[in-house]
Amino acid sequence: xxxxxxxxxxKVLSDNYFILRNITYDLSRHNxxxxxxxxxxxxxxxxxTMMLYNREKKTVxxxxxFRVATWVNGNPDGMLIETCAGLLDADxxxxxxxxxAMEETGYMVGEVEKLFELYMSPGGVxxxxxxxxxxxxxxxxxxxxxxxxxxxxDVLELPFSQALAMVKSGEIRDGKTVILLQQLxxxxxxx
Numbered sequence: 604x605x606x607x608x609x610x611x612x613x614k615v616l617s618d619n620y621f622i623l624r625n626i627t628y629d630l631s632r633h634n635x636x637x638x639x640x641x642x643x644x645x646x647x648x649x650x651x652t653m654m655l656y657n658r659e660k661k662t663v664x665x666x667x668x669f670r671v672a673t674w675v676n677g678n679p680d681g682m683l684i685e686t687c688a689g690l691l692d693a694d695x696x697x698x699x700x701x702x703x704a705m706e707e708t709g710y711m712v713g714e715v716e717k718l719f720e721l722y723m724s725p726g727g728v729x730x731x732x733x734x735x736x737x738x739x740x741x742x743x744x745x746x747x748x749x750x751x752x753x754x755x756x757d758v759l760e761l762p763f764s765q766a767l768a769m770v771k772s773g774e775i776r777d778g779k780t781v782i783l784l785q786q787l788x789x790x791x792x793x794x
Contacts, residue, residue, distance in 0.1 A: 607631035611639070621647040646729045651700040652688035653735040654783035655710055656763070661793050663766050664708050664739060665780065667757040668750070673776075684759065684769065685777035688732070696720075696733035704737070708758050709748035712737040718786060723778055732779060736786065763793040 612627040627641045655664040667684045674681030689703040697715055704710050718734040750756040761769075766784055769775040775784075787793050 616643065621645060643727060644729060645727055648690045648692070649696075649729075649731045649733070650688055650690050651696045651703065651733040651735065652686045652779045652783070653700040653704050653712075653715070653737055654686050654780075654787065655704060655708060655712065655737055655739045656787055656792065657739055658792060659740075661763050662760050663763055663784070663787070664710065665759045665761060665766065665775075666707050666748075667759055668755065678776075683777055684775045685780045686783055688779060691733075697735065700733065700735045705745065705748075706751050707748050707754070707756050709746045710739045710743050711745045712739055712743060714738070718783075721782070734779065734783060734786075736783060763787065 607630075609629040609631075610626065611629060612625070614625045615622060616625050617623040622645075624644045624646065625641070626644055627639065629637050629639050631637050656662070657664075664687075665684050666687055667682055669681045670678070670683040671681060673683050687700075687703045687707040689699055689706075691699045694702065697717065701712065701715065704712055715735050715737045718736060720731050720733050722728075722731055724730070748756065748758045763784075766775065767788065770781050770784060775781065
C-alpha cells in the first residue's frame with residue numbers, strides 16, 4: 604500500500620547557494636493513523652562520483668580539499684580526502700563523473716562502470732549520488748588537476764592498501780569514498 608502524504612506547508616527558508624525548505628506534512632501510516640511531521644530539507648541537487656583505480660600499480664587516485672561543513676562539525680583543518688565528485692548541474696551523471704575526474708585529477712578515463720545510485724543523507728538532504736569507477740593509466744593524465752576557479756584540490760595517488768588503512772585510522776572519513784574503496788575490495792579488483 605503506497606504511503607499517503609498531505610503537504611500542509613512548503614516554505615523556502617533560503618535560496619542562497621542551495622535551497623533550504625521547511626515542510627510540514629501529514630503522513631498516513633499503514634494502520635490509517637496520521638502523523639504530522641515538520642522538517643527542514645536541503646536541496647543541493649544530485650551528484651556523481653568516480654573511483655579511479657589502477658589494477659597494475661594497485662593504486663587509487665583521490666583528492667583532498669577543504670570542506671567547510673566538516674570544519675564546522677569538528678574536523679580541525681576542514682580537509683577531506685575523497686573521490687572526485689561534483690553536482691550534475693545540467694549534465695548526465697556519467698558526463699558529470701568524467702568531467703569531475705578531468706577537472707579534479709587531470710585524468711581522461713576510458714571505459715566507465717556505473718555501480719549504483721545512493722541517497723547519502725536522506726534524513727534532511729535530497730541529493731542522490733551516482734557512483735562510478737574507472738581504471739586509469741599514467742598515459743591518461745592530461746594535466747595536473749586541482750579543480751577549477753574557486754577550488755584548491757590536492758591530487759593523491761595512493762596504494763590501495765594504504766587507502767584502506769586510512770579508512771581504518773580515520774584519515775579517510777568521506778562516505779562515498781569508503782563505499783567505493785569497499786567496492787574495489789569486495790570485487791577483488793585490486794588482488
